[in-house]
Amino acid sequence: MQHIELMAPAGNFESLQAALDNGANSVYFGVEQLNMRARATVNFTLDDLPEIAKRCEAKNVRTYLTLNTIIYDHDLSIVKTLIKQAKAANITAVIAMDQAVIAMAREYGMEVHISTQINITNIETVKFYALFADTMVLSRELSLRQVKKITEAIAKEQIKGPSGKLVEIEIFGHGALCMAVSGKCYMSLHSANSSANRGACKQNCRKKYTVIDQETGFEMELDNEYIMSPKDLCTIDFLNEIIDAGITVLKIEGRGRAPEYVAKVIKCYRDAIDSVANGTYNKEKVIAWMQELEKVYNRGFWSGYYLGQKLGEWSNGSGSHATQKKVYIGKGTHFYPKAQIGEFKIEAFDVSVGDTILVTGPTTGAQEMKVEELMTNDKKSEKGTKGDLVTIPLKFRIRPSDKLYKIVENKVEA
Amino acid sequence: MVIITLQRNKCIGCNYCVELAPQHFQMSKKDGKTVLLHGQEKKGFYTLKSNDYTILETCKNASKACPVKIISVKHN
Secondary structure, X not given: OOOOEXXXXXXXXXXXXXXXXXXXXXXXXXXXXXXXXXXXXXXXXXXHHHHHHHHHHHOOOEEEEEEOXXXXXXXXXXXXXXXXXXXXXXXXXXXXXXXXXXXXXXXXXXXXXXXXXXXXXXXXXXXXXXXXXXXXXXXXXXXXXXXXXXXXXXXXXXXXXXXXXXXXXEEEEEEOOOOOEOOEOOHHHHHHOOOHHHOOOOOHHHOXXXXXXXXXXXXXXXXXXOOOOEOXXXXXXXXXXXXXXXXXXXXXXXXXXXXXXXXXXXXXXXXXXXXXXXXXXXXXXXXXXXXHHOOOOOOOEEOOOOOOOOOOOEOOOOOOOOOEEEXXXXXXXXXEOOOOEEEEEEOOOOEEOOOEEEEEEOOOEEEEEEOOOEEEOOEEEOEEOXXXXXXXXXXXXXXXXXXXXXXXXXXXXX | OEEXXXXXXXXXXXXXXXXXXXXXXXXXXXXXXXXXXXXXXEOOEEEEEEOOHHHHHHHHHHHHHOOOOOEEEEEO
């Protein structure tokens, strides 16, 4: 059984920490504006690179810088700067689409990974990109049978990347799917000058649409108004087949999603990969993982095209189908390390004994636990409400300004 | 007076403002983001004040076209 690398998304330090705490083997992240999440409210900056590398090196986790937008002439200098700084910070590799980025990364001796946007579908293309890259993401319209043929051909023909090692094949395992080839879509550009290829997608495809014949005014009857919004990809229920196809890297999508999403999804897939490796992967476990995955943001799940060509499955809602949601309670004010007790200032809803709480922070990541006991304003109590200072025995360390949430059931409209 | 403001750190370098108002915006070769020419910086916001009302139309077009809505044009 080959080693499977579980690659986690990191949109910010909270998610990065959540990935590290839950068993990711590698993380990918964007810096500044040249990444496919340029619109994100928080993006890592150049100055964050050393800290990212330091945290990941401490856990022996590989780091990948996404530099996979389209590149204009005026970007060439910042691309060079990003690659140089990534190299200096000891970042493992650059994920690239544009040939200029590939060439520059090679020039500075950075390892290159070929982004999903290049849409590789055959062994000859793999051979071509092997001149520049050690790892490649294959196209979404390949079935597992086709993926397997490619991975077998790599081994048979000994196709090696610049590092001298056999080319590694990466595929997406879980998360949002685009209507188009990841980012290669002009809907957002046409409607708001907002290029998905620059990471500025406005997600037009996620909205409700009706189809009307302009001549007659006849409105088409559709079972579902979300005619362009695919459900999220989920492969945990056939992960054994995915691994059997000879891939080496399983990538989880979600740089725009919350840290608890990263924590939950990475934990499930870590567990699933390990189960496949030690022969304990079974139906019961799959059911349990699916229930866990459904708790965090999702648009409903489907298996993509991996299991053969079939019609896409469309989401039937604009937002999440998550069975749980988080409700903001307040923020961390102090931590008593000897007693392992966290102190929080309640700013919104109340928190009670028996509640499942979530604490997120740039260093804390996303930690979840059940409240066994709590004290309100130094008195043992069952509940803390707005304005109170509560202390809770914790299984993890918190920092001032960490956010405290309560996990509650989310009533999903079918 | 015409007041043009740019919240530069959110720029994604799409180049629209330069296309529509090249006399006021230029892409920086250094960091790939737009520069408001002759703008005064204060806490990350760049402001240009002008009594030349002829610049209004092109700058409004740039503001309208900006996909991340970081250019504001005000006038009295």
